[in-house]
Amino acid sequence: MAAANAVANAAVELRKGISGLDKVVLREPSGCSAEVYLYGGQVTSWKNIYGEELLFVSSKATFKPPKAIRGGIPICFPQFGSHGALELHGFAKNRFWSIDTNPPPLPANSVTKTFVDLILKPSDKDLKIWPHSYEFRLRVALAPGGALILTSRIRNINTDGKPFSFTFAYQTYFSVSDISEVRVEGLETLDYLDNLKDRERFTEQGDAITFESEVEKIYLSTPIKIAILDHQKKRTFVLLKEGLPDAVVWNPWDKKAKALVDFGSDEYKHMLCVEAAAIEKLITLKPGQEWKGMQELTVVPSSYCSGQLDPEKVLQV
Known part of the structure; x- marks a missing residue:
């Protein structure tokens, strides 16, 4: 009942999703929407005002625990990759999160009113493989203009x-x-670790990244803005991030x-993962300390040719 009360407004609705899993549906008056499953704390849908799916x-x-959901925005914590007793990319993506009934307040100047706050705490099982007590608070918000904003506090x-x-x-x-x-x-000329070559370090060449084979690269010390241009759909995703130096x-x-x-x-043809991340340097917290990481996703119409996109200008459209 507390969870239902925590999302009891027309713009934020708690519903049953695939396989009977709980999900939260966010709707903006403009017509854009998002869906967040409590399983994994995972965004699985983000649609624009025309109802077009962007994720x-x-x-x-598989929407059946303990398998993680393939797609949307899985959260990799407490690790990216595979190390020690922890599973690949950590366990946050296949744990059940709760509605946070005591979330941090919104900034005083915030115009974003459509959001849900989730929280994850370690289970006894988690403490056996990663023996640390933590609170992971996640806010998923839809801005009035349709931007999707994820803010994590650990x-x-x-x-x-x-x-x-x-x-x-x-x-x-x-x-x-x-x-x-x-x-x-936004990633050109940067150093990266190539996961397909045992994380050997290279420097990116060329004006932009294009795709003609498998790729799994960790770019280091990246700018706060990255642009993903889809020429056929004539749209550009802009990823804005804070507290996440890698991509x-x-x-x-x-x-x-x-x-x-x-x-x-054949689905690889219709997806691309671009991930705001903190991987190269470990984030270390002493008791009582908190870390914050944010990503904001926007999408704008575009028909740019090679080299004509300035991510700074895209955000001003």
Whole structure:
């Protein structure tokens, strides 16, 4: 009942989703919407005012715990990658989150009124594989203009005086027309770690990133704005981030797509992950300390040719 009361307004509704899992539906008066599953604290839908889906979710995605949902915006915490006893990309993406009934207040000047606050705390099972007490608060908000904003706050509440360290990523699956028609700008000339080559370090060449084979790169010390241009759909996603210095770019391409049981063999053509992340340098919190990381996604019409996009100007459209 408390959860239902926490979202009891016309713009924010608690409903049953696929496989009977609870989800929160956010609707802006302009017509844009978003859906957030309590399982994983995961955004699985973000639609513009025309009802067009902007995020990719695989047609073979499993909405059945303990399998994570393939697509949308999985949250990678307390690690990105695979290390030690923790599962790939951590456990936050396949745990049940709760509606936060005591969330932090909105900034005094905020015009965003359509949002939901979620919270994740460690279970006994989690404490056995990652022995740290924490509170992970997540706010998912829709701005009046249709922007999707995710704000994460992670606090160390250990009572033994011990700090803990973690890495983090918003693994955002963007829906694109055709991966061969997509380019990413804002990461050119930067150093990156290539996960396909044991995280060997390279420097990106060329004016922008385009795609013709599998890619899994971790870009380092990235700008706060990254643009994803979809020429065929004539639209540009703009990713604005804070507290997340790195960025991951991933597409499995054909061979790896066929090996993923929860991913359609041809679906790699219609998705691209660009992830705001903190990976290269561990985030360390002492007891009582809190970390905050935010990403804001907007989409604007565009018909830019090679090299003509300035992400600074896109945000002013």
